[in-house]
Amino acid sequence: MSDLDQVTLSAGDKLVSLPVLKPTLGNSCIDISKLTKETGLFTYDSGFTATASCKSAITYIDGDAGVLLYRGYPIEQLARQSTFLEVAYLLMNGELPSRGEMTAFDREVAHQAMMHESLRKFLNGFNYDAHPMAMLCGSVASLSGFHHDTLDLSDPEHRRQAAIRLIAKVPTMAAAAHRYSIGWPIRYPRYNLDYVSRFLHMMFELPSEPLELNPIVAKALDLLFILHADHEQNASTSTVRLVGSTGANPYASVAAGIAALWGPAHGGANEAVLKMLEEIGDARHVDAAVAKAKDKESGFRLMGFGHRIYKNFDPRATIIREMTHKVLGELGVNDPLLEVALKLEEAALKDDYFIQRKLYPNVDFYSGIIYKALNIPTEMFTVMFAIARTAGWVAHWLEQQVDPEAKIGRPRQVYTGHAKRDYVGIDSRK
Numbered sequence: 001m002s003d004l005d006q007v008t009l010s011a012g013d014k015l016v017s018l019p020v021l022k023p024t025l026g027n028s029c030i031d032i033s034k035l036t037k038e039t040g041l042f043t044y045d046s047g048f049t050a051t052a053s054c055k056s057a058i059t060y061i062d063g064d065a066g067v068l069l070y071r072g073y074p075i076e077q078l079a080r081q082s083t084f085l086e087v088a089y090l091l092m093n094g095e096l097p098s099r100g101e102m103t104a105f106d107r108e109v110a111h112q113a114m115m116h117e118s119l120r121k122f123l124n125g126f127n128y129d130a131h132p133m134a135m136l137c138g139s140v141a142s143l144s145g146f147h148h149d150t151l152d153l154s155d156p157e158h159r160r161q162a163a164i165r166l167i168a169k170v171p172t173m174a175a176a177a178h179r180y181s182i183g184w185p186i187r188y189p190r191y192n193l194d195y196v197s198r199f200l201h202m203m204f205e206l207p208s209e210p211l212e213l214n215p216i217v218a219k220a221l222d223l224l225f226i227l228h229a230d231h232e233q234n235a236s237t238s239t240v241r242l243v244g245s246t247g248a249n250p251y252a253s254v255a256a257g258i259a260a261l262w263g264p265a266h267g268g269a270n271e272a273v274l275k276m277l278e279e280i281g282d283a284r285h286v287d288a289a290v291a292k293a294k295d296k297e298s299g300f301r302l303m304g305f306g307h308r309i310y311k312n313f314d315p316r317a318t319i320i321r322e323m324t325h326k327v328l329g330e331l332g333v334n335d336p337l338l339e340v341a342l343k344l345e346e347a348a349l350k351d352d353y354f355i356q357r358k359l360y361p362n363v364d365f366y367s368g369i370i371y372k373a374l375n376i377p378t379e380m381f382t383v384m385f386a387i388a389r390t391a392g393w394v395a396h397w398l399e400q401q402v403d404p405e406a407k408i409g410r411p412r413q414v415y416t417g418h419a420k421r422d423y424v425g426i427d428s429r430k
């Protein structure tokens, strides 16, 4: 953190003093909100690589040291000791729940997990081969049409209920989307199961026989959900905040976040990693893949490598890497793609191109291999990310609603088009 309290910018013959904001952890920020008024200048930062868009007390990342904290708690401790639903409570409310608070939260989420029958019919309107992210995005947006009676955003109780509905219903809609695509009737959420087991039951129970839940699978999925629950102002969370800043309702805002997550540079990477590993196919082809990734003409990147913030090991990837070996061992799965992944990681980590650019495996590199071992279909991988990240999205949306400094998000631009010119009639155009 910088010791400076202010910086002085020299703009022509004018000196402008800009205050420096001090976070509790991390980089200090120059507050440029008065810059344009004082100088007539805007700032330019494509991709927001050096720009803070809000103040937030939810998640902290130190990308150089490989540190990730949710509400101050290290991800390693939460991964070892907590559960996803407890983490969701923590993200939303700022503190870990007491036993009574946790029981009440658990019960409320369970009772909100049902979706309206009309929503099921809505999902049935999709083509059978629609991508489940398309179905999830559409069905989450449509929740605004089902719960408009509790959408007074100035009412804290309405806001809280919307957040809980989203955490509760996204897994139900995700499982329904999957079952629709394979032609199975949907399963209704069981109140007597924990959050992750309820989801697994809705995903996998056969219409003809009860499902025996495997605790190893439930534990692994719970851990993956914890690791994906929040990641401060990433592209999808920033999208939720940008849409939320207009006063749009939380269902619309989270649907926009789901759309942003879908891209392969963001949450879509887990699906892309598995497809890439399948294409590489054999550890003997790894060197060729690394060479292709270094060739800018190829347009190919190693999916699951690199991160805007982490210039060191992504701590989530470290946990997932360890867990991959354990889970595959416990489930007795021998996946040749794991060998390809290990060889690829090894080759990239000792390659100058990746070393110089500080490109390390990220959270998505190994998660696909575990999802595959848990029988989650590849096209559902990004949906799994969305289920977990809903906890982070609603926490950020709730925080934004009470932020006294929050304004509608409205960036400026460096205009590069034509200067003013006169309209030319169609017959006079060259």
Ligand code: CMC
Pocket: 047, 234, 264, 265, 266, 267, 268, 269, 293, 294, 300, 301, 302, 303, 304, 305, 306, 307, 308, 309, 357, 359, 362, 363, 364
């Ligand atoms: N393979 C090969 N080269 C890469 C890769 C990669 N995966 N990632 C970055 N580079 C190169 C890039 O070509 C550039 O090289 P140069 O300096 O010579 O032009 C340099 O590294 C910096 O890349 P950048 O695109 O400017 O970095 P960024 O911070 O804008 O992008 C990223 C970060 C995650 C989008 C990018 O690393 C990437 O596309 N990775 C693959 C997709 C992926 O795994 N995404 C999941 C991210 S983690 C989960 C999540 O956030 O959802």
